[in-house]
Amino acid sequence: MDDTHGSGHGAGGPGERPGPGHPPAGFGNELSSEALPGTLPIGRNSPRRPARGLYAEQLSGSAFTEPRADNRRSWLYRIRPSAAHPPMRRVESGTLFGAPFTDLPPDPNRMRWNPLPDPAPGTDFVRGLWTLGGNGDVRTRSGVAIHLYHADTPMTDRVFCDADGELLLVPERGTLLLRTEFGPLRAAPGHIALIPRGVRFRVELPDGPVRGYVCENHGRPFTLPELGPIGANGLAAPRDFIAPEAAWEEAEGPVEVITKYGGALWTAEWDHTPLDVVAWHGTLVPYVYDLRRFNVLGSISFDHPDPSIFTVLTSPSDTPGLANVDFVVFAPRWLVGEDTFRPPYFHRNVMSEYMGLIEGAYDAKAEGFVPGGGSLHPMMSAHGPDRETFERASAEERGPQKIDDGLAFMFETRWPVTLTEQALNAGHRQRDYDRVWEGLERNFRP
Numbered sequence: 409m410d411d412t413h414g415s416g417h418g419a420g421g422p423g424e425r426p427g428p429g430h431p432p433a434g435f436g437n438e439l440s441s442e443a444l445p446g447t448l449p450i451g452r453n454s455p456r457r458p459a460r461g462l463y464a465e466q467l468s469g470s471a472f473t474e475p476r477a478d479n480r481r482s483w484l485y486r487i488r489p490s491a492a493h494p495p496m497r498r499v500e501s502g503t504l505f506g507a508p509f510t511d512l513p514p515d516p517n518r519m520r521w522n523p524l525p526d527p528a529p530g531t532d533f534v535r536g537l538w539t540l541g542g543n544g545d546v547r548t549r550s551g552v553a554i555h556l557y558h559a560d561t562p563m564t565d566r567v568f569c570d571a572d573g574e575l576l577l578v579p580e581r582g583t584l585l586l587r588t589e590f591g592p593l594r595a596a597p598g599h600i601a602l603i604p605r606g607v608r609f610r611v612e613l614p615d616g617p618v619r620g621y622v623c624e625n626h627g628r629p630f631t632l633p634e635l636g637p638i639g640a641n642g643l644a645a646p647r648d649f650i651a652p653e654a655a656w657e658e659a660e661g662p663v664e665v666i667t668k669y670g671g672a673l674w675t676a677e678w679d680h681t682p683l684d685v686v687a688w689h690g691t692l693v694p695y696v697y698d699l700r701r702f703n704v705l706g707s708i709s710f711d712h713p714d715p716s717i718f719t720v721l722t723s724p725s726d727t728p729g730l731a732n733v734d735f736v737v738f739a740p741r742w743l744v745g746e747d748t749f750r751p752p753y754f755h756r757n758v759m760s761e762y763m764g765l766i767e768g769a770y771d772a773k774a775e776g777f778v779p780g781g782g783s784l785h786p787m788m789s790a791h792g793p794d795r796e797t798f799e800r801a802s803a804e805e806r807g808p809q810k811i812d813d814g815l816a817f818m819f820e821t822r823w824p825v826t827l828t829e830q831a832l833n834a835g836h837r838q839r840d841y842d843r844v845w846e847g848l849e850r851n852f853r854p
């Protein structure tokens with residue numbers, strides 16, 4: 409199965425300098441890559457006879473007629489057309505569930521979880537997907553699902569495809585080697601990977617077991633936020649989004665293609681691999697991005713800015729400024745605010761906030777919020793620094809302070825996140841989470 413051809417033999421992570429191959433890069437750009445020179449047609453997409461006897465296939469990520477700024481599509485030149493596949497049949501999806509989530513009512517309580525327990529031996533990425541909850545509906549193309557993954561076994565002779573949503577993968581442990589139709593991408597802890605809806609991929613584990621988070625976006629695809637008065641630069645730079653270099657596989661013989669469609673899993677046994685793309689061009693491509701390249705902006709006078717300043721990617725809704733979901737990173741940065749309570753403030757938000765921790769600690773929580781764990785602060789639920797953090801930050805009179813001991817993130821979504829039963833009843837849920845805000849004394853002096 410590992411018979412990969414082309415220049416993209418596991419394109420380096422984005423932390424590495426582009427090698428001689430210079431992987432295609434740039435969010436939203438018209439990119440292209442060919443594993444064999446002279447494969448891409450010039451001046452047209454669908455010649456009568458594409459080079460090298462390949463089949464041309466368009467993959468759309470937007471309706472044909474969406475405005476240019478939102479329009480996304482790629483052309484794939486492949487050994488066999490994707491259309492040549494047998495019927496699919498439904499299979500059990502285990503711990504993976506799809507929106508709408510209707511088993512439980514939306515729960516107003518603040519929740520926190522420890523990391524997922526280790527997977528049963530032999531768990532691959534698809535089997536290791538574990539749904540926490542979500543909102544919206546895969547059928548009417550809205551909302552998100554929040555999943556965690558844990559796996560100790562590479563996918564072999566199995567390929568996954570999510571027709572329901574784009575996948576934002578946030579590794580927390582171990583490296584994902586994503587063998588996509590567009591070529592290979594590596595995503596290690598500190599990176600994110602973004603896989604467009606419908607793109608097929610296999611997950612290998614070059615460093616052993618993996619663990620992490622997934623935001624499955626059923627709404628408008630993630631894009632970079634507008635910068636407004638920030639100007640032409642800042643936050644995530646488009647050029648730091650790195651795409652794969654084309655690389656095709658030759659495997660003949662049965663390959664299981666598992667498709668998530670309408671919230672359920674469907675399977676079909678193909679007689680050839682769907683990872684048989686020799687060249688591609690277009691605007692719809694998978695990316696990997698190194699969160700350490702995020703240019704963190706903040707206050708240099710006073711007050712703690714709202715965390716929207718840390719938005720890496722946003723999935724807009726039809727209401728200007730209101731996201732279906734934002735992906736926000738809390739990266740190392742300096743805090744210098746004068747006469748300012750520096751950690752996140754106490755607040756109640758119209759949005760629902762799911763947070764995860766990639767490494768280290770988070771400045772609003774002294775303990776209990778651990779790498780691989782997660783917290784959910786539902787819409788309008790009061791939250792903020794725990795008691796210990798509040799007391800420490802209120803007492804200190806400090807100069808500039810570097811926050812460099814952690815990497816946290818948030819999926820912030822406009823609708824309540826309804827939990828799955830497995831998330832509510834999980835042994836790794838911290839049932840005493842509310843206690844972190846116990847003992848906040850009455851200090852009032854009338």
Ligand SMILES: O=C(O)Cc1cc(O)ccc1O
Binds near residue numbers: 752757772785
């Ligand atoms: O709740 C949280 O920790 C996330 C968060 C961080 C912040 O700096 C301000 C508001 C906010 O919701």
Ligand SMILES: [Fe+2]
Binds near residue numbers: 761
């Ligand atoms: Fe918050």
